[in-house]
Amino acid sequence: MSVRIADVAVVGGGIVGAACADAFSADGLSVELIEAGIVGGGASAAGMGHLTVMDDSEAQFALTSFSLRLWKRLETALPAEVEYSRCGTLWVAADDEEMAEVERKRQFYTLRGVTAETLDARQVAEAEPNLRPGLAGGLLVPGDRVIYAPCAAAWLVKRAIAGGARVRTGVRAVSTDASMGAGMVTLSDGGRVSAKHIVDATGAASPDLVRPRKGHLAITDRYAGFVRHQVVELGYLKSAHGHDIESVAFNVQPRATGQVLIGSSRQYGIGDSRVDAHLLARMLRRAVEYMPRIATLSVVRAWTGFRAATPDSLPLIGPSPRNGQVLLATGHEGLGITTSLGTARLLADWVAGRKPPIPIEPYLPTRFPAEVHRG
């Protein structure tokens, strides 16, 4: 088999790899995108497609808010099948303690220029009539968005191809080697790609520092207007998804089709991709606690996916400590759809030697000691 030569070989055609191929291609670099399955068919397809500004840390805020700005620049260009929705996020507070969190969150966002509005009990009930009565209130973040990620990934790849990128699907990268300033990717069909830079965007399959976090989702038949915003419990941060090995949280989303997407669950240390009936039941019970009428909605499908989790919940963006030719673009955990565009921008700037719009340092893989990487 011949060796193909490119400036950048992107391994992994999820939304992050697709965004990277698009960004490098836009910079005029020759790009080879290698995807073992289909574009956008892994964690990108398994998730909710929630584009959200998050405040767990300054670094997380910087990357999510920057990325959301990049998405908003695309909103008129995205085709209808991407189902770009301006539904916003409604963070729901069950009690006074969570209302204190609403206030903290509101201040955090407001100070940083993100619109956020505190809703009292009555306003929350008006915003989402299917929420149970008696909730304390909530925080509305109207700027958040929702997309259908598989089609977004496919669109980014189409744009990359239009810019000259070459895409190979159904082919695995079996090894990557680097020496003397060039990397070599060997493919499962015997082909090879020689590239100055290799981008590892394989998500939970990435060997460095990430561990798979399993999640469940369920989707209903069509009930247009049942839910209006992405509605998430604030316990998501506080208790529900703490450090337990297994947890669930109330998180529902209106799809453009009128379907209701119901989440969420987290499990570590599970390799089996099958739906866990007990955890699915727990997840649905949590949803029914917040929105009792969900119990009457017809569920047409449930599925699972694996996200790439890192020890500090920040992604790995930049040169691999083990191999400088390999640029990591992984570890995005639950925020890969949002942060895909920001990740691609940071890596493209790094390769081009441009000053990035936000500092890349918090996401550099070298923030972890080398021995952790080998583990």
Add this chain to the structure above:
Amino acid sequence: MKDSLAFEIVVVGAGPAGLAAACTASERARSVAIVDDNPAPGGQIWRGEARTPWIERARSSPVQLLTETQVVASPGEPALLAARGDRPVEIRYEKLILATGARERFLPFPGWTRPNVLGAGGLQALVKGGMPIAGKRVIVAGSGPLLLAVAAYLRRQGAKIAMVAEQASRGAVLKFARTVARSPSKLMQTLGLMRDLAGVPYRTGCWPVEAAQGEVKFRRGGRTWSEPCDYLACGFGLVPNTELAALLGCTSQDGFVAVDSRQQTTQPGVYCAGEPTGIGGAGLAIVEGRIAGYSATGRPDEARRLFAERDRGNRFRIKLQEAFRLRPELAALARPETIVCRCEDVSFGRIAEHRGWQAIKMQTRCGMGPCQARICGPAVDFLLGIPADSVRPPIFPVPAGLLAEDL
């Protein structure tokens, strides 16, 4: 808390294979249950017939009939999760026999989604359920012996059968008829149908190409013409119901559940009988059901005595398959704008842009609706040679509240 039941043998499906399996198993097993989503046993073929021998035998046996109970998932242990109305019920088993039957195959052609176009078996079920058909002009089209059975039934109910259009060639049908003539029971059945259908044109090598309001365009021997009719009842053979087997991890081969000589699937303790292992009709389904019943209750010798009868049934199955193989012209009827996935309104043109089932699903939503690809999946397989090879729980839509209850 959900209800929980436990049986030594659980049979899913109360058609011929399931009834035979359960009755056979009940001779030996401590407890046997049949689970079926219909209100009465009999399956699609014996629907509404209270007095078939196997139904009577099951009713007079210790077999517990759990009707109106739809299996939707497998919680992981040797147990099924089923829906009875809006209530969940957990059904535990030591051995499981899948006799989930088959459904009609629909093929997309221009106009096939119009309200006057129905499945052949679907129209029969509607009429059995009280839909008035007397005096209506009906054309039955598609392929296979079931067309004749449906046409005869509808005629008995007062419908005017304008034509039965069989896509298979005259030569293929005649060759198959000679096979039937060697089997006395099948011959009697056929003669009975022919008597019911006296005077009804049976056109071989003939198929619908486009349906419109009040008329359907047919093709035969290079000629295309319109036939007026109130309903077009279509059935292009049967598709096995393999979703539950797939959910349980049973391997399939060429779209059918793979079984060994004892009817055991690749999952130990899980057996399969009837149409899911190959479309061979009620006779073969009953033999397979009995073999599965013997095997699941540890009686290999009794099972073995039925192998020759099963072999005969399988020879019939192969002849059936050869005679009524769908002609390739049928795959060329859909136009780019013809809807293939009715749940999600996805056209053939959009589907044909993609190369694999996962990409078709992800990029077009084909197969993502409430029917969960039961209709469009086989159609996509026939049109593009892409099998719809993914199954997700629940295998039938159920209220979230039902899935939310803990064991």
